[in-house]
Amino acid sequence: MPTRINAADFNLAATLECGQAFRWSRGADGWYTGIVGEVWWLRQTGDILEWDCSREPARGREGTATGPRAGSRLQHYLSLDHDLSAIVATFPDEPHLRAAVQKHWGLRVLRQEPWETLASFIASSTKQIVQIRQIVANLARRFGENDAFPAVETIARASLPELQACKLGFRAKYLHAAARRIDRGEIRLAELPAMEYGRALEELLKLDGVGDKIANCTLLFSCGHDEAFPVDVWMKRALKRLPAGTTFGPYAGWAQQYLFYHERTATELN
DNA sequence: CTCCAGGTGGCGC
C-alpha cells in the first residue's frame, strides 16, 4: 500500500525528467519507477504524492501511515523540505527566468546518491541524455545487485574491457580511475555535502575526466550544494537570453535547472 | 555522409 503525502509546490514529472537523474521511467499508468537503494514507485495527482518501495516495512493499513518517519527518506531525496517560494524569491528578477520558473513550477533539485551521480555524469560528456540513460542502465544490469547502480568497489575491480562493453567509450578509463581512487579513500564523497562549496569543488576536480561542469552537477544533484552552477551547451544558449553578468545567488543551481529544462523543452529536442 | 551530444585534457601559442 503506497504512502500518501501532501506535496505542495511540487512537480514530480519536471523533477524526474529535467535531466538531473537518469534512472526514472514513467509507465502508462502514470507511475514513475526508479531505484533509490531499492525500487521506488512514485505518482502525483494534484498535490497528492504517492510513494511505494520494495523494502519499506509494513505501515499500518489502508495507507494511512503518513507520519514524518515513513516518508523522511522521500522528503530528503526530493528536497521537499525546502520552501520553493523562498528559493525562487532569491532569483534575479528577469523575464526569461521568470517564464522558465512559471512553466516548470515545482521542479526541485534532488539529493541523489553521490557516487551514482558522479559516475553518471562522468559518463555524460558529449553524450545525449538518452545515451547516458542507456550507459547507466548497462552498468546497473551488468555490475549492480538487483539492478541497483554498482558500488564503488565493484567498478574499481571491473576490467576496462568490461566497462567498455557498457558503451562508455573513452570515458571508461575515467570512470575506472575515479572508482579506484574513491575506493582507496583518496577522495571521500561522503564528506562533500558538509564541506564548503569551493573546497568540495576542488576535491572533485582532482579526478581525471572531471572538470568544472561534471563536478558542479555532482555537487548540485547529490550533495545539496544549491549554489553549484553547471554550464553546458544548453546553459550557454540559455544564458545568452539573459543580460550579461546576471548573478543568481545562493540557489543558483536551482535557477540553472529551470533554465536548462526550459531551454530543452523549448526546442523540443531529446 | 556530416554534424552533434548535459566535456575534458593536452597541445601550441
Place this chain on the structure above:
DNA sequence: GCGCCACATGGA
C-alpha cells in the same frame, strides 16, 4: 591565459 583538437558512439 586563450583556441583547437582527439576522444567513442549513436542518433538525426
